[in-house]
Amino acid sequence: xxxxxxxxxxxxxxxxxxxxxxxxxxxxxxxxxxxxxxxxxxxxxxxxxxxxxxxxxxxxxxxxxxxxxxxxxxxxxxxxxxxxxxxxxxxxxxxxxxxxxxxxxxxxxxxxxxxxxxxxxxxxxxxxxxxxxxxxxxxxxxxxxxxxxxxxxxxxxxxxxxxxxxxxxxxxxxxxxxxxxxxxxxxxxxxxxxxxxxxxxxxxxxxxxxxxxxxxxxxxxxxxxxxxxxxxxxxxxxxxxxxxxxxxxxxxxx
Amino acid sequence: xxxxxxxxxxxxxxxxxxxxxxxxxxxxxxxxxxxxxxxxxxxxxxxxxxxxxxxxxxxxxxxxxxxxxxxxxxxxxxxxxxxxxxxxxxxxxxxxxxxxxxxxxxxxxxxxxxxxxxxxxxxxxxxxxxxxxxxxxxxxxxxxxxxxxxxxxx
Numbered sequence: 307x308x309x310x311x312x313x314x315x316x317x318x319x320x321x322x323x324x325x326x327x328x329x330x331x332x333x334x335x336x337x338x339x340x341x342x343x344x345x346x347x348x349x350x351x352x353x354x355x356x357x358x359x360x361x362x363x364x365x366x367x368x369x370x371x372x373x374x375x376x377x378x379x380x381x382x383x384x385x386x387x388x389x390x391x392x393x394x395x396x397x398x399x400x401x402x403x404x405x406x407x408x409x410x411x412x413x414x415x416x417x418x419x420x421x422x423x424x425x426x427x428x429x430x431x432x433x434x435x436x437x438x439x440x441x442x443x444x445x446x447x448x449x450x451x452x453x454x455x456x457x458x459x460x461x462x463x464x465x466x467x468x469x470x471x472x473x474x475x476x477x478x479x480x481x482x483x484x485x486x487x488x489x490x491x492x493x494x495x496x497x498x499x500x501x502x503x504x505x506x507x508x509x510x511x512x513x514x515x516x517x518x519x520x521x522x523x524x525x526x527x528x529x530x531x532x533x534x535x536x537x538x539x540x541x542x543x544x545x546x547x548x549x550x551x552x553x554x555x556x557x558x559x560x
Numbered sequence: 561x562x563x564x565x566x567x568x569x570x571x572x573x574x575x576x577x578x579x580x581x582x583x584x585x586x587x588x589x590x591x592x593x594x595x596x597x598x599x600x601x602x603x604x605x606x607x608x609x610x611x612x613x614x615x616x617x618x619x620x621x622x623x624x625x626x627x628x629x630x631x632x633x634x635x636x637x638x639x640x641x642x643x644x645x646x647x648x649x650x651x652x653x654x655x656x657x658x659x660x661x662x663x664x665x666x667x668x669x670x671x672x673x674x675x676x677x678x679x680x681x682x683x684x685x686x687x688x689x690x691x692x693x694x695x696x697x698x699x700x701x702x703x704x705x706x707x708x709x710x711x712x713x714x
Contacts, residue, residue, distance in 0.1 A: 487662045526588035527658075555589060 325355045329404055330412035331362050333374070336423050344423065348412060353404050359392055359415065360399040363427075376427035383539060386475030390427050391416040396477040396537040418480035420489075434476050437492045441500040441518055446511030456508040466505040469498045469547050471540040478534035478544050490523040494534035494544045497525055501547040504554060516555050525551050591654055598647040605644045625708050629697035638692050645688045653681040 329351055336344040349366050360381055367374045378388040381400045388399040392415055393407060399415070407413050421429040447456075472495065479485050479493030500519055504512045519525045525548055534544035613627075614620045631637040656677050664670040698711035 484662060520586065520589060522588055524588070526592045552592070556593065 325405075326352055327355075327405075327409055329353050329362065329409050331359075331366065332412040332414045333366070333426070334414070334416040335374070335426050336417075337373070338425055346414075355403075355405045357404050358400055359390075359397070359402045359404060359407075359413070360388060362404060362413075363399060363415070374427075375425045384473065386473030386539075389418055389475040389477040389480070389539070391418055391480075396481040398475060398477065398539040401539050418476055420480045420482070420486045421476070429480075431476060433489065434479055434493065434495065435474075437479075437496040438474065438499050441492070441496050441503075441515055442511060443499045443503065445503070445506075445509055446514070447508070448510055458507055462507040465507070466502050468542050469502040469505075471542050472498050472502070473540060475539060477537040477539055478542075481533040481537035483531060483533065484527050484529055488523070488527065491527045492519065492521075492524055494528075494548060497528075497548050497551055498542060498544055501551055504551065512554075513558075516551070516558065519551055520555055525555065528552070595651060595654060598651045602644070602647050602651060605640065605647065609640070609644060625697070626710055629695070629708070629710075632692065632695045642689060642692050645692070646685060649681050649685050649688075653677055 331349045331351065333347045333349070334344050335341075335347045349370060351362055351365055353362055353365070360378060363374065363376055363378075367376075376388060376390070376399070378400065379385040381388070383398055383401040386398070389396055390399055391397075392399065392402055393413055396418055404413070415427065417423050417427045417429045421431065421434060423429050474495065476495060478498070479495040482491070482494055484491050485493045497519060500515045503509045504515050528545075528548045530545055530549070532545050534548075535542075535546070538544055613623055632641070657674060660670055660673045660677065664673055698707055
């Protein structure tokens with residue numbers, strides 16, 4: 307069975323022997339025009355073993371309640387639009403298979419925490435992007451005329467390979483308890499973004515970025531709870547990256 | 561690598577960055593480092609303390625006023641207990657400071673909680689230090705029945 311965004315959960319009667327099951331989706335809904343408080347809403351659907359949480363959301367939006375609002379673009383774990391709190395854990399809806407979740411209980415789907423909810427599962431991502439911007443996520447070099455390539459050995463590239471995988475889905479930042487309680491903290495993602503440049507041999511802005519992360523609300527607020535590493539849909543070792551930034555700060559300054 | 565002046569990028573910088581510019585210090589770095597170093601030292605000090613007080617010799621049965629008085633007559637244990645007191649108090653207070661910073665959102669409340677915390681820590685440290693260095697198990701002008709048995713008869 308192919309699941310595409312165009313023709314999603316419209317299965318043929320014999321869906322290639324894919325097992326189907328009943329699943330209850332418990333959605334955290336909030337409509338700013340009519341609700342004062344968010345509310346839970348249950349939908350029981352018949353889904354298949356190949357379906358993801360995103361497919362269930364699509365089925366609800368397209369066949370039951372068109373007002374359900376959520377973000378998604380590529381639907382294949384690349385764009386990072388559909389991070390949400392699924393059964394209490396930050397996951398990408400497009401990478402979480404329904405059959406991997408406990409189906410005897412309702413599957414709860416909430417917006418990611420720590421950012422203001424705009425409607426249903428859509429949150430205001432601006433503070434998250436602002437933190438990313440403040441670490442200067444662009445190549446900083448001296449001179450203004452690159453007359454040849456900036457060469458790099460495979461070993462030098464390997465140094466920051468892990469953090470180049472980030473898709474800015476905000477799953478890590480919004481799983482961080484420090485970020486929940488303190489809106490000033492940069493959050494894991496911004497540190498991952500900085501790590502990607504700090505350890506890049508071609509970049510010359512490491513000192514500036516480290517200075518920014520040495521801030522009161524910078525890396526030192528990290529409590530190494532590993533929520534971010536657990537949440538990352540790209541498998542980035544976020545906590546390790548944060549510790550490496552701490553280490554770089556420590557041995558440059560002490 | 562020398563700090564370079566970087567031309568502003570095309571996009572406007574985050575509105576949060578100006579307040580980050582003020583007070584660039586390494587305070588949080590040192591606080592973090594202190595937690596790590598004092599944590600390791602406290603492991604040794606606290607478990608050493610527990611071992612000596614509760615396991616060595618007669619163990620817990622030997623623990624009484626005279627035992628503590630005997631320990632504090634020795635400069636080694638005075639320094640040990642002093643280190644333990646200072647490190648534990650500063651380590652614990654710094655941990656609480658972080659929790660206050662995390663969870664107290666109102667500026668006023670946060671300030672008063674921290675004032676309370678620092679006052680309590682300072683009083684405990686000063687009093688504890690005073691006791692360790694001025695401790696006398698047999699004060700000269702105390703009533704005889706209050707003195708422990710090992711004191712020389714007045």
